[in-house]
Structure formats: structure tokens, C-alpha cells
Amino acid sequence: MAGILDSVNQRTQLVGQNRLELLLFKLNGRQRFGINVFKVKEVLQCPRLTGLPQRNTMVKGVANIRGQTISIIDLSKSMGGRPIEQTENSFVIISEYNRSVQGFLVNSVERIINVNWESILPPPKGAGRLNYMTAVTEIDGELVEILDVEKILDEIAPVKTTVNAEIVEQVSHLNTERQKPILIADDSSVARRQIQKTMATLGLECIVAENGKLALNKLREMAATGPINEQLSMVISDVEMPEMDGYTLTAEIRNDPALKDLYVILHTSLSGVFNKALVEKVGANNFIAKFHPDELASAVKQAL
Template structure:
């Protein structure tokens, strides 16, 4: 299965074209699930696990992969499915999120599919707020259409790892803090968990927060302001967008903003759990102003303060 991922580095241009590739798998049931290939480092057969006393109940143990100790999260139980016994045919999807490496215990790994973000849809409203999905899509396999549920990994991790949104001493600039009050920031992210963490961080500055769940929704909002004769930079201080989102990703959103002279000067920060040189290259390609790795409140605050200094001419 690792051979499936051998050419991942050659696929990075897909994101800039509003495309993605999904690694599909099952969790001991007929239902297909998926995560973005760009989060995946490799897929291996489940090795022996060492128990970790006192660990979260969704952590099955620690795997030693080429000398690196990796916590293994039982993805089935983490998203609320009935646990089933671990067996030798299970697989381990090793991922990198927010500068941390972890493995997800899954069942059968199916294949990788190339998709467009336009084919990735938000989960139905009837799924409720407590579901573990960021999106759904459809694929055809062996002549049959199957629903694929794309897992909100950030929510899974947030329930295991406590993210601290406190701002470190010395980060806040008291000289401009009063100027923050009443200014607005637009957050664009398909993960409700990610939006909440960014929102709670920015509220500490006195900022007001507007939220959109995908790039297309955000672009519609921005264009609506322009059509009404409003100046986007008067409406919001900056836009903080995720990279991966249904219908339109953050790279394409930024490209569309830069291509419209009515809002091309909007300050755009890419806030992403994707890691590596790929993101740095994409930031330059599409014209984002800053790259912020999730979830680092000090960096988030620093970018907001930097933008306000620009506005104030300080």
C-alpha cells in the first residue's frame, strides 16, 4: 500500500487547480471514509503496539516506525462507532497534522481518487453539529455509486489533544490593542473545531469575527460587498482561510481575490494544518500574505497585529 503514495510529491500542483486526492478506507464496515492525501506520510500494515498507561481511551498504543514512536488513534472509536477487535489485517495511516505525527488505525485501505473540490460537498444539515465529517462526496467503484465521508481529523485530534488558546506573555502589543476593538476578521474553514479555536483566540483581542464554511461562500460574501459599492478592506481587517475546503479551496479563493481589482489588496493569511515546503510554494504562487500553521495562537495574534500596524501606518 505504501507504493500508492510513492508519487505524492508529484501531485502537489492539483491543489492550485482546486483539486485534491483522497485516500479512501473502511473502518470495519461497508462505509467508505477518506482523508486528503496531502496529510498522509505513508500507509503500513499495523505493527505491534505498546500500551501507554494513562493515555486517552481512543489511543490504542504506540507504534515504533523506523525508530520513531507514533501514537496510534483508533479512528473507528474516535468518531463514535462501536469498537471492534484489532486484527492483523488492519492498516495504519501515518499522518502529519499541525506539526505532529500520528497514526490512524483503520481497516481496509481502498485506493486514491483524484477529485475536484467542486465535487466535495458539506455534510447534510441532518447530520447535526456533533458529527465528525467536514464533507462528503460520491465515487463510482465497480459500477456502483458510493458515498464517501471525509473525516474532520482536526475535531478528532482536538478531542484527544488539548489545544491551548492562551496568548503568551509579551505577544500582545498594548500600543495598538485598543485599535483592535470593533474591527472585523473573516474566518474561512470547513472545520467547526478550527473555526472555534481561531474565533476564541481573536476574541481575546476585541476583534469581531465573521465565519464562512468554504471558499465559495467566502468569495460570494466578498463579491457581494464589492457589488454594493463597499470597500472590502473597510469591512474586514483581514481574511484567515484554511487550505482545504469543499467547493473551493483556500488557494483558489486567494487567487480569485487577487484577480479582482476591487478587492485585490485584501490581506489574506493561510491557516493550515498542512506542512512542508509545498505550502510555502503555494503561498507565493497564489499571493497569500502570510502562512500560519494550526493551531498556534501566538502566531495568529502576531499576524493580526502586523496587519493592523500596516493599516495604522506604524
């Protein structure tokens, strides 16, 4: 287990090839779950946990790991399942999402697999409001659920979504009533809602796509009816999405004569490991880490 992430820095070459690596783990039961290796900083045997008064009930406790105090979230309980009781026999996945570091308590960690985003599919329709899947894939004949971690974290500690009044005022001077809509591509329902709320504060309309493939199809449909820059002001895209990731979406936009001049902002929870050279290689105009409404609003103001 100690060496499971030793080569994580070498894995960055997969990004931009519409591929990713998933760390597989289990909670209570046989169901396998997956998390992107790029969001994982460390995997370790669950350390001694310290309880805190008035903590969120989904937080098992806090641990001091390499000089940093980290909240340890019971991933099973946070998804409505049975809590993980035997912490001494469990593992903690230390991850970085949206500029924060937290630990996820899991029952067992299996292995890392290499998959193509095309084999990562959206969750089944009708999965329900309380569904925590952002995507699914099949490994060894079994369904692996890829979790919407942003949704889980938002329910435990909602992020600020208000925009600084000064930025709102600056954008208002750009005459937002005449601005064209923004296309948002993101597979997380929470992330889409956060972006839409920020754009609404700025007086901007949004068109929403749930992954890169759907976004590209929508863009090409729009371009078939007339110049795309007369219909959209920009694209704000997540990087991690089923069927087509944000890097591939950006590259496809740049390679399509009808779309190549679109302004593209990549907006991702991969806050600790993004590859600036790759962002420039695929042709994105800007790259910002989720989720900071003022930074997103400022990036949109700059684009407009």
C-alpha cells in the same frame, strides 16, 4: 500497498488547481472514508502496539515507526463506532496534522482518487453535534465521508488556545476597538472556534464562512455595498475546503478589482507539505501552519 504513496511528492502540482487526491479507506463496515493524500506520510500494516498506562481510551497504543514513537488512534472508536479489534489484519495511516504526527488505525485501505474540490460538498444539514464529517463526495455511486480530523484530534488532545500576554498587550496598543472585522473561512467547526477564540482574546470581531465559495460570495456581497477595505481588515482562510479551496479563493480575490487589495493569511493543517512558491503565486500575504495561537496572533498583529 507499499507503493501506494510512492509518488506523493509529485502530487503537489494538484494544489492550486482546486483539486485534491483522497486516500480511501474503511473502518468497520462498508462505508468509505477519505483523507487528503497531502496529510498522509505513510500507510503500513499495523505494527505491534504497546499499551500505555492512563492513555486516552481512543488511543489503541503506541508504535515505534522508523525510530519515532507514534500514538495509534482507533479511528472507528474515536467517532463513536465499534473499536477495531483485529489489529494484526488492519492498517495504520501515518498522518501529519497541525504539526503533530499520529497514526490512525483503519480496517482496510483501498486506493487514491483524484477529484475536484467543486465535487466535494459540505455535509448534509442537520447532521448533528456529534457528526465527524467535514465534507462528502460521491465515488462509484457511493457516498464517501471526508472526516473532520481536527475535531477528532481536539477531542483526544485539545490544543492550547491562550495567547501570550505580551502579544495581547502589543495588539491592544493598535486600538482594536477601531479595527475592522476579520473574515474567517474554514470548513472545520473546531478550527473556526479556535480562531475565533484567539481573535476574541485580541479584541477583534470575526465574520465566519464555512468554505471558500461561501467566503467569496460574502466578500462580493460586501464589496457591492462599498470599499471592502473599509469593512474588513483581512481574510484568514484554510486551504482545504469543500467547493473551493483556499488557494483558489486567494487567486479569485486577487483577480477581482474590488477585492484585490485585501490582506490574506492562509492558515492550514497541511503543516508538512505547503508550497511556498504556490502561496506567493496565488498572492497570499502570509502562510502559517495550524494551530499555534501565538503565531496566529503575531501574524494578525503584523497585518494590522
